[in-house]
Amino acid sequence: MIDFTFTEEQDLFRKAAREFAETMVAPRIQEMEESGEVSLDVVKALGEAEMMAITIPEEFGGLGLGYTARLIALEEVGRVSCAVAMMLQVFALGIEPIVKFGNNEQKKKYLPGLATGERLATVGVTEPTGGSDPTGGRTVYKKDGDDYIINGRKCFITNSHIADTITVLAKDDEDPKAFSTFIVEKGMAGFKPAHEEHKVGMKGCNTGWLIFEDCRVPKDNLLGVEGKGLRVAMSAIGDVGRGGMVGCSLGVLTACLEEALKFANERVLYGKPIIKLPAIQDKIAMMKLDLEAGRLLGYRASALQDQGARCDTEFAMAKYYTAEAAQRAAKMAADIHGGYGCMNEYAITRYLRDSFVLGPSAGTSDVMKVIIARSAM
Ligand SMILES: Cc1cc2nc3c(=O)[nH]c(=O)nc-3n(C[C@H](O)[C@H](O)[C@H](O)COP(=O)(O)OP(=O)(O)OC[C@H]3O[C@@H](n4cnc5c(N)ncnc54)[C@H](O)[C@@H]3O)c2cc1C
Structure with missing residues (x-):
């Protein structure tokens, strides 16, 4: 039998998400449209409403509700503000590689803060030389003792200026076929966000560049297996x-x-x-x-x-x-x-x-x- 109905729990979740969007997001739209800036009040409210915790497993401070619940939340937030839904969607995009490919230490270190919204996330794949073709990217890493050194730049990154935890794809500087994915943290030497874009729409959702200049990342921040990062x-x-x-x-x-x-x-x-x-x-x-x-x-x-x-x-x-x-x-x-x-x-x-x-x-x-x-x- 194919069941096309939502569960009672999912209906209640939708109701709560709609109420959240109408009371906490709608009043900020005008201000976001005029300034083009992220509303930090909305970010705080998203965290308090556990909107970032939906797909994070319960053992790491999340709700563990899964992807249908996430789709419901995004549909309801997006009905009120596509910009805020986009910001929320990319938080999860930065979190997912840690949930799926992170080791236990990485999960314990990052996920609880990401679930509460205390830390914000994003993912850095796109580059000026590689959007649809991510293998065309020129951001490279090389090993240096117990660390990796990353050099390059990413463009069109959602949450570029507000994210604390960034999942970054880079290429082995000696093997152009090998990619690895790293967790880069705000404040790491050699890393900075740059050039905020002025988009035609989704005002209130930040999009910008990320610059890596001899950015030193400890080996503990490698996600998954070295050389297999494209899949991550x-x-x-x-x-x-x-x-x-x-x-x-x-x-x-x-x-x-x-x-x-x-x-x-x-x-x-x-x-x-x-x-x-x-x-x-x-x-x-x-x-x-x-x-x-x-x-x-x-x-x-x-x-x-x-x-x-x-x-x-x-x-x-x-x-x-x-x-x-x-x-x-x-x-x-x-x-x-x-x-x-x-x-x-x-x-x-x-x-x-x-x-x-x-x-x-x-x-x-x-x-x-x-x-x-x-x-x-
Ligand atoms: C608002 C916004 C937010 C974004 N946020 C992020 C983010 O957080 N992190 C991140 O990493 N990236 C992000 N991106 C980047 C996004 O993923 C890329 O823009 C997208 O993958 C397209 O790449 P591109 O812009 O380089 O276009 P290109 O890849 O240069 O494409 C140019 C044209 O070629 C066409 N084309 C390309 N390949 C093919 C093909 N095989 N067959 C037929 N036609 C093809 C495309 O359809 C397009 O018409 C964001 C983009 C936008 C606009």
Whole structure:
């Protein structure tokens, strides 16, 4: 039997996540939009609400609720603020390699502080010479006694300026085929965040560069096996990163549908609300269809992930579908607003800008199609 219903616990969790987003995140949106800065109040609230603890095992201070719960939380936070959902999604992306590949000492050292939000995380893979192709990166490491020395730079890193614990992919300077993943900590000599980007959307979520200049990292900070780091970094991006983007995209889709319905019910033309017009209903139907189809793809992938089953293609499909659908929904919802859809006073313009950023994050739509086709072939 296939059960498409959420458990009572999951429904209660969704209710709590929605309440959190509406009371703790919504009041900060204007300020984040205007300043483009991360709201530290929101970060603190995320920690207090145990939003960073969802996928961390209980024995290391987490909730151990799994990936469906995470998707629910991201969908609800993303419905209110895609920027905050993105920040939260990438915290988990920095945490996952420690959960999956860290040794017991590393888990004990890092996870409890990450679960409470006392420490914040991110993952550094992308470089100017390698986004879709992470092997094109030029950040290198070399062994020096009991330490590793890292040199290079990473770009487009979410939480670059607020993260304390950064999972970084680097290449062996003597063997371009060997990659390793390290935990770099804020304050380590030779490491600094640099150049904060000004994105078209997701204002309030920080994106920037990371610079490594003879950054000395102790061998205890190597994650997994030396030379096998590509798998460590990419398994986090593949499942957790794409799963997180599905949550952000579903949030935007829901927000677009709700905003379009609200406007279409209030806007009166020809003596009646425009929701009565077949052309408007057509757009509403397409948004609703995309939302439900995206949910089915996304929650199926997260259910597989919770079972420990392989889910990379499922998340590639869900990521492709929901990110594209969120962009379609934002365009349709803006169209329903007529001229008001071009005015920044209306939330729909934020959804339009945010939806644009969903595309490349955690892998472009082209790359998702490559993964899907590879699986089909
Ligand atoms: C807001 C935001 C946040 C991000 N956060 C992080 C983060 O926290 N950590 C991190 O490491 N990275 C992060 N990234 C980087 C993101 O993962 C990359 O932008 C993405 O992988 C694409 O890489 P690129 O930008 O270098 O584009 P490229 O790889 O240069 O792609 C250029 C074009 O080529 C196409 N293309 C590439 N390969 C193929 C192919 N095989 N077949 C067909 N077409 C192809 C792409 O679809 C695209 O159209 C973030 C990006 C954004 C926008």
